[in-house]
Amino acid sequence: MTEERSAVDVRIRELLHQMTLTDKIGQLNQIMGAEGRVTEELAHQVRSGLVGSLLNEVDRPTVNELQRIAVEESRLGIPLLVGRDVIHGFRTILPIPLGQAAAWDPDLVRRGARMAAREASQQGVRWTFAPMVDICRDPRWGRVAECLGEDPHLAGKLAAAMVRGFQGEDLARPDSLAACAKHFAGYGASEAGRDYNSTNIPERELRSVHLPPFRAALQAGACTFMTSFCDLDGIPASANRVLMTGILREEWGFDGFVVSDWESIPQLCVHGLCADPREAARTASRAGVDVDMMGRAYLNHLADLVAAGELHEAQIDLMVSRVLRVKLRLGLFEHPYTEAEGSLEEPPPAHLDMAYEAAAKSVVLLKNDHGLLPLSPERSSRIAVIGPLAREPREQLGTWIFDGDPSLSITPLEAIGARMAAASGGGVRPGEVRYVRGLDTTRSRDRTDIPATVDAARWSDVVVLCLGEESVLSGEGHCRTDLSLPGAQEALIRAIRETGTPVVLVVLAGRPLALDGVVDQVDALLMAWHPGTMAGPALADLLFGEIAPSGRLPITFPRVTGQIPIYYGHRMTGRPPSPETFVHMDDLPRGASQHSAGAASYHLDTHYTPLFPFGFGLTYTSFAYRDLRVTPSRIPPDGTVEVSVEVENTGERAGVEVVQLYIRDPVASVTRPVRELKGFRRVPLEAGERRTVTFALQAADLAFPGQDMAPVVEAGLIQVWVGGDSRANLEAQFEVI
Ligand code: NOJ
Secondary structure (H helix, E strand, O other), rough: OOOHHHHHHHHHHHHHHHOHHHHHHHEEEEEEEOOOOOOHHHHHHHHHHOEEEEEEOOOHHHHHHHOOOOOOOOOOOOEEEEOOOOOOOOOOOEEEEHHHOOOOOOOHHHHHHHHHHHHHOOOOOOEEEEEEEEOOOOOOOHOOOOOOOOHHHHHHHHHHHHHHHHHHOOOOOOOEOEEEEEEEOOOHHOOOOOOOOOOOOOOOHHHHOOHHHHHHHHHHOOOEEEOOOEOOOOOOOHHHHHHHHHHHHHHHHOOOEEEEOOOOOOOOHOOOOOOOOOHHHHHHOOOOOOOOEOOOHHHHHHHHHHHHHOOOOOHHHHHHHHHHHHHHHHOOOOOOOOOOOOOOOOOHHHHHHHHHHHHHHHHHEEEHHHHHOOOOOOOOEEEEEEEOOOOOOOOOOHHHOOOOHHHHHOOOHHHHHHHHHHHHHOOOOOEEEEEEEOOOOOOOOOHHHHHHHHHHHOOOOOOEEEEEEHHHOOOOOOOOOOOOOOOOOHHHHHHOOOOOOEEEEEEEEEOOOOOOOOOOHHOOEEEEEOOOOOOHHHHHHHHHOOOOOOOOOOOEEEEHHHOOOOOOOOOOOOOOOOOOOOOOOOHHHOOOOOOOOOOOOOOOOOOOOOOEEOOEEEOOOOOOEEEEEEEEEEEEEOEEEEEEEEEEOOOOOOOEEEEEEEEEEEOOOOOOOOOOOEEEEEEEOOOOOOEEEEEEEEHHHHHOOOOOEEEOOOOOEEEEEEEEEOOEEEEEEEEEE
């Protein structure tokens, strides 16, 4: 035990010794602030030691006053912990987490979280309910926007980076936030992509796919975890002792605290697991849930449960000690108040730069026929900017932006306008921009204004369409069954297509969309997610080639919604589809007979591949890969191979390639995914430049839960691919002996 840890533990013991049962239970109770007011009721609860943590109070003087009441007027002076959903920025908004994941850049994510921590802590917040590290393979689920993609390796690296960013080098610094890895566990697999729905995840998949990012967050120091709302195979997460105690504490050694989700403890009654909130409090506390967020079940029933002998006070002590440990590590006892001065009205330029960089790196170029992009103001001196998301300072921010300030947003229309006006400075005649909204919202079906968009398209040299989903279409409780562009957007695109003017489609959305119906109707396609405060400058610089796109998809894009779940790391069926076996129903002869011999695993009405695969993204240059080497070719189960490959920028512009390393264990004691990402690196290359990129791959990285669920590294061949997306075809192999 380190000195620091034992000092903390001594302090915890001393405090526990002085605490009454009521004081202890107060630490396990989390309630909401009163939005900038210290109400009588709130002051009373804090003074009486009935509250351990607060959420949703971000007014600095109010936080300080509540803290003063806790420290000076409550019996033991234990400071409050103030939490908030600081998900992708605070005042300055970064791209939604799924967008940040598209940058494949852990350091960017770390710096973004650091910026958010600086802003939030200035208001008295010292705990964020982030990162959300749920793996999602069903983008109908609205919370896909908050996740870090479909892949456990990528999400794990980014989750760890986000934790490091929030928590900083030293948790006790006043600008550090305690992170919260959520939602433990399996929430991303909510059936049918419908929020709060049950999940049924076999243990092997839970351990191979859903748990690794949580483990990575823990290893990066995440000091709190949040339970998930969902019922996992009959045991809702907030009652799930296997998860909260067995895996999290006994297997992984977590010593921070677990908070329930909002009212998820009393909701155990709604699930049909507990008869009443008293039973729910008993079940959740026994399972290992330490803090009750907004449920009041602990406050109202824990004392009675102890008195009735249904819960040992030692269990309460354990729960309280975990909460106190986090408060002590945050330095709240020494520095309970927020001494920051100044306001966030105008974030420092460095924060806007951060938001710009994150937005710029998160955009993924999915199509660019005939090199339409980058645009040049000389060739395209008239630009029609069309669509309901071109000038929407609020919508470009996305979901979970409680404290985000839309007045800081620079929209695509503003930035394109500024760029075109500036063209005159270079001796070129000023460019002209015409804006037509076309549809009231992305959901509008009213086509009245489409003719005006057609006129603008006819007038212009190029159309930039800003379509997709406004922010209310994704996020918690905002799920969809049909992932094509909502409302009359497809009709709008088709009408503009008829003009013959080249079209750049910029999609702003909180999830992958099923764009099969429109991808052929546009010349270029940029996936911008919800890019945040600096959406406009980032998009304008990408469109005009000041910078080159460098994002890659962190999640598969289906052709049509019915393909979901479709993800790259699936297991192989016994009858995989192939170009030889695949027949689209349009090509079936009349009266075709039905037979299963030779049939393969595909749908009749769409191709079996996705529209855009995981890892995919274009830029304004091209890359070639050669000379893939794996050395040595045989390693023991504790050995390491070096994988090296030469990457060349074969185009005429500088660009960034995201070099991706995939493996497959082709024959194992349990079937394994057809590909697994095991490494990635952003590699900037000048035109014509070559570079050798190397990865160290340990045999231990190949471990998977074997037939008995224990992790194994099995002897045998391992296939390796390196390339620019999950279809990479440059292959090598090595053997574990
Ligand atoms: C419910 C959400 O599921 C969770 O992610 C969030 O942190 C809490 N509400 C608090 O707002």
